[in-house]
Amino acid sequence: MQPAERRSDKNKTKSEPWRDLNAEAYVRIENITKRFGDFTAVNNVSLKIYKGEIFCLLGGSGCGKSTLLRMMAGFEEPTSGAIYLDGQDMAGIPPYQRPVNMMFQSYALFPHMTVEKNIAFGLEQEKGLSRADIATRVTDILEIVKLTGFAVRKPHQLSGGQRQRVALARSLVKRPKLLLLDEPLGALDKKLREATQFELINIQETLGVTFIVVTHDQEEAMTLASRIGVMNRGEIVQIGTPTEIYEFPMTKFVADFIGSVNMFEGRLVEDLPDRARIQSDELGGVVYIDHGISSAPGAVVWAAVRPEKINILRAPPADTRENCVKGVVKEIAYMGDVSIYLVKIETGKTVRVTLPNVERLSDDERIQWDETVWLSWHASSPVVVTQ
Amino acid sequence: MTYGAARIGSRATPGRLGPLWTFLFRYGPPRWTEYVLRNWAGQRLVIALPYLWLLIFFVVPFLIVLKISFAEFSPLGRPPYEPVFRWLDEGALQIKLLIGSYQYLFNEPLYVSSWGYSLMVAAVSTLMCLCLGYPMAYAIARSTPTYRNVFLMLVILPFWTSFLLRVYAWIGLLKTDGVINNVLLALGIVHEPITMMYTSFAVYIGIVYSYLPFMILPLYSNLEKHDLTLLEAASDLGAGPVRAFMRVTMPLSFPGIVAGSLLVFIPAVGEYVIPSLLGRTDQLMIAKLLSDEFFLNRDWPKASAVAIAMLLLLVVPIMIFQHFQNKELQAARK
Numbered sequence: 001m002q003p004a005e006r007r008s009d010k011n012k013t014k015s016e017p018w019r020d021l022n023a024e025a026y027v028r029i030e031n032i033t034k035r036f037g038d039f040t041a042v043n044n045v046s047l048k049i050y051k052g053e054i055f056c057l058l059g060g061s062g063c064g065k066s067t068l069l070r071m072m073a074g075f076e077e078p079t080s081g082a083i084y085l086d087g088q089d090m091a092g093i094p095p096y097q098r099p100v101n102m103m104f105q106s107y108a109l110f111p112h113m114t115v116e117k118n119i120a121f122g123l124e125q126e127k128g129l130s131r132a133d134i135a136t137r138v139t140d141i142l143e144i145v146k147l148t149g150f151a152v153r154k155p156h157q158l159s160g161g162q163r164q165r166v167a168l169a170r171s172l173v174k175r176p177k178l179l180l181l182d183e184p185l186g187a188l189d190k191k192l193r194e195a196t197q198f199e200l201i202n203i204q205e206t207l208g209v210t211f212i213v214v215t216h217d218q219e220e221a222m223t224l225a226s227r228i229g230v231m232n233r234g235e236i237v238q239i240g241t242p243t244e245i246y247e248f249p250m251t252k253f254v255a256d257f258i259g260s261v262n263m264f265e266g267r268l269v270e271d272l273p274d275r276a277r278i279q280s281d282e283l284g285g286v287v288y289i290d291h292g293i294s295s296a297p298g299a300v301v302w303a304a305v306r307p308e309k310i311n312i313l314r315a316p317p318a319d320t321r322e323n324c325v326k327g328v329v330k331e332i333a334y335m336g337d338v339s340i341y342l343v344k345i346e347t348g349k350t351v352r353v354t355l356p357n358v359e360r361l362s363d364d365e366r367i368q369w370d371e372t373v374w375l376s377w378h379a380s381s382p383v384v385v386t387q
Numbered sequence: 388m389t390y391g392a393a394r395i396g397s398r399a400t401p402g403r404l405g406p407l408w409t410f411l412f413r414y415g416p417p418r419w420t421e422y423v424l425r426n427w428a429g430q431r432l433v434i435a436l437p438y439l440w441l442l443i444f445f446v447v448p449f450l451i452v453l454k455i456s457f458a459e460f461s462p463l464g465r466p467p468y469e470p471v472f473r474w475l476d477e478g479a480l481q482i483k484l485l486i487g488s489y490q491y492l493f494n495e496p497l498y499v500s501s502w503g504y505s506l507m508v509a510a511v512s513t514l515m516c517l518c519l520g521y522p523m524a525y526a527i528a529r530s531t532p533t534y535r536n537v538f539l540m541l542v543i544l545p546f547w548t549s550f551l552l553r554v555y556a557w558i559g560l561l562k563t564d565g566v567i568n569n570v571l572l573a574l575g576i577v578h579e580p581i582t583m584m585y586t587s588f589a590v591y592i593g594i595v596y597s598y599l600p601f602m603i604l605p606l607y608s609n610l611e612k613h614d615l616t617l618l619e620a621a622s623d624l625g626a627g628p629v630r631a632f633m634r635v636t637m638p639l640s641f642p643g644i645v646a647g648s649l650l651v652f653i654p655a656v657g658e659y660v661i662p663s664l665l666g667r668t669d670q671l672m673i674a675k676l677l678s679d680e681f682f683l684n685r686d687w688p689k690a691s692a693v694a695i696a697m698l699l700l701l702v703v704p705i706m707i708f709q710h711f712q713n714k715e716l717q718a719a720r721k
Contacts, residue, residue: 075619095622096631108620112638121634125625174624 016241017050018227024087026051026210027072027178032081034067034234041067043234044081054204054211056221059231060257065214068231069180072212073102086177096125101176105183107167109155115142115166116151122174137173144203145169161192168200172207181213185220197223218258222246230254246306251387255304262310262351264303264382271297278303278384284347288323290379295386302385307354309381312341312367313374324376327351329369341367343375351375449698456691457484488692498676498693505673508587508662509655512594513602516651517644519595520602524643525636527603528610539607542600554593554664561589561665585667593661598654602647609643610636642711649708653701673697 017023025048034042042064049055057065070076072083074095083090090098101122110118116138123134142148145165155163164184171179184200185193201224204211215221221228222242229239230253238245238254249255252263264287266280271293278287278301287303295301317324330350331342334357341353353375367373454471473481492498527538545553560566561583568580583589613636621631659674666672671679673693681690 073623075622094627095619096625096627100623102620102623104616104620106614106616108614108616110617110620110635121621121626122624125630170624 016226017053018048023050025049025084026053026086027212028084029068029072030082030084032068032071032078032083034064034071034076035079040234042071042078045234045236047229047236047239049210049212051210052208053226054201054213054224056213056215056225056228057231058215058218058221058228058257060216063231064234065216065231066182069102069182069212069214072178073100073180074098099177100180101171101174101178102180102182103167103171103184105186107155107163107187109163109166109170111155114152114154115147115158118155118166119170119173122170126174141169141173144172144206160187160189161196164188164196168203172203172209175207176209178210178212181211183215183217184213186215186217193220194223200224222258230257232257248383249304249385252302252304252385255302255383255385260307260352262305262307264305264349266301266303268293268295268297268299268301271295275379276384282347282349283325284345285325287382288379289382289384293384293386295384299386303382304385305377305382307340307352308338308356310351310353310375310377312343312353312355313376314367314371316374317376322376323379323382324374325351326372326374329367329371329373332367332369343373345375452691452694455687456488456695457486458688459485459487460686460688485688488688489696491689492692492696497671498673501671501673501676504670505656505658508590508594508672509652509658512591512598512655513648513652515591515595516599516602517648520599520606520647521640521644523599524603524606524610527607528613535611542603542607545600550597551660553597554661557589557593557596557665558584561592584665587667587670589665590662590667590672593665594651594655594658597661598651601650601654605646605650606640606643609640609646613639642714645708645711649705653705656701657697 027047027049029045029047029049032042032045033040045064045068057068059065067076071078072085072090074090074093077091085098085100110121113121119138119141120134123129123137138151139148142151145168147162147165147169150158150162150166155166158166164187168184185196188196197220200211211224213221213224215224225242227239227241228245229236230245231237232253238250240248245254246258249258249261255261255263264278264280264283266278266282266287268276269279269286270277273292274290276289276291276293278289280287280303283303289303293301316326325345327343327345329341330344331340333340336357338354338356341355343351343353345351457471459469469483471483473483475481523542527535527542530538558565562568563580563582563584565584567583568577571577572580583592617635617639618631621635622628626634657674658672659678662672663675674697677690677693677697680686680693
């Protein structure tokens with residue numbers, strides 16, 4: 001395993017219970033399988049989620065992430081396997097008796113009730129709560145989600161972002177042990193989504209609830225998650241912190257699904273503890289890597305290089321140990337903060353490179369279409385995946 | 388309406404509509420054509436047609452009936468009656484409204500009891516339709532699409548047979564030596580036949596049977612639109628199936644309940660055929676009374692007064708109905 005990197009300054013103080021072998025998992029999913037007729041939606045998934053985590057299930061549509069979430073909420077019964085919440089087996093317990101709440105993708109707000117009534121609904125189902133208690137808790141949660149003036153509005157009188165916050169408040173007001181969020185930000189526009197992501201993290205930290213978030217949006221997963229579980233065809237293909245997932249993908253699928261990547265197929269010709277070489281016909285040369293792969297010599301592997309880790313040079317690099325390939329710029333896309341270059345190398349493969357637009361350049365200084373360039377990247381940049 | 392005018396203008400290009408039109412279009416008057424095209428054409432004309440229909444075939448006859456209801460009973464038993472409006476020789480307009488028929492309507496015990504009985508029968512039948520129809524509509528709305536169409540077909544199927552025939556068929560089932568009694572006797576459940584014909588029970592059976600589809604269809608169309616994730620949300624928030632139904636499904640289906648109830652209640656109040664064929668002979672319903680007044684007593688003013696009173700009695704529920712329908716439409720638009 002590669003060494004793990006810390007996410008950001010903010011989370012440095014945060015513990016990482018998944019590294020501790022003795023830590024008690026809060027949600028334990030054991031060999032869960034769900035079949036609908038012939039179709040296997042979730043295939044033998046095992047997961048451990050710890051208290052206070054924001055765990056993201058990330059995957060494309062139809063990968064089984066929502067089914068997994070619905071099984072945790074109790075809307076679907078697993079075909080086989082078990083779910084334990086805080087040590088308690090959840091099998092056969094209906095959704096209305098689980099200490100779990102869910103925020104629905106469509107928000108599922110009751111259209112005939114005001115914001116206040118929507119939020120109070122869950123509390124009214126609990127025994128031993130007086131009207132006054134309910135009222136205070138509703139007021140408190142409205143304050144947390146910043147909707148204080150909106151208590152008597154109906155859902156159709158609210159904007160998308162406000163509805164999203166009502167849905168969040170409604171699922172949080174019951175103080176669940178575990179909150180399941182199904183594409184929580186899917187219906188919001190980009191700016192609002194970014195703002196809400198940070199708000200969600202703040203609320204989660206304030207209340208100390210464990211979040212499990214389902215999303216197809218890798219950016220959303222990267223911002224929110226303490227750990228990400230990438231799913232494909234009903235299986236979890238990799239679990240790790242956002243950094244691990246992005247920097248050290250274990251399979252071609254993960255490398256390709258999270259962000260964009262240039263993949264060079266090749267054969268392992270040298271594999272030593274401190275360096276390795278891959279002979280790649282796709283690249284038309286050798287990929288140098290500054291760490292060992294510990295795989296069979298001659299095995300077919302893929303070297304994955306992220307577009308932002310490649311540099312564009314106008315002359316061949318002096319250092320011959322650098323990975324380097326010659327090509328012609330075919331497309332340039334100016335995105336504002338970065339520019340994307342599609343460079344056709346001599347073997348005919350197109351390589352994607354992103355460079356930040358640090359300086360304002362004049363047209364002469366800027367790299368132009370059909371210019372011959374050299375692409376280079378450091379030996380630490382490629383990630384080698386074997387499947 | 389500039390929008391309409393622009394459209395009409397572009398369509399009415401000269402040449403396509405013949406030389407006369409070309410002439411008129413190019414050289415102006417008569418100006419009223421332009422006015423008609425601008426203001427009446429399109430949308431307004433479409434709306435105007437049903438209104439015109441209602442005016443000729445509903446409002447005018449209604450006014451005639453209203454006028455007759457204020458007239459004096461003539462022993463001949465048919466019009467013409469004394470006119471309501473009359474110019475006197477002194478140049479004064481005489482308006483003569485005899486409210487005797489209406490007074491009779493609300494004082495005569497026979498009428499009062501008929502009113503009461505009609506309303507009671509209608510209300511009880513509506514309630515029974517609701518109790519039977521709601522579960523059926525719910526089941527249809529929640530069934531798989533293939534079955535759903537079959538079930539809906541089955542609900543509508545009775546309409547393919549004559550209404551009168553179906554009510555007559557109930558006589559064969561309910562009468563003393565009818566199918567039901569024979570089966571019960573043969574099974575030994577009863578030892579002597581039960582009297583079912585010519586009772587209120589038979590009327591309820593007839594009305595509920597005949598009007599059940601009118602309850603099921605609006606309820607179905609409401610329930611079918613429900614977002615099932617709302618029920619999941621309710622369940623997730625701790626509400627069991629019964630509570631979820633009471634707090635979510637039921638309130639959301641309220642417009643459907645109102646629509647279905649009014650569609651049953653309104654015709655049930657004025658039901659004529661079913662009580663005449665199956666019902667009690669000692670207790671009339673108001674529609675039967677109206678027809679007797681008209682055909683047997685030949686008392687047109689009283690019959691008209693009954694008709695007007697019945698109409699007013701039903702207009703109020705219809706207006707409530709429309710109010711709820713508008714509300715539902717508005718909610719659906721949002």
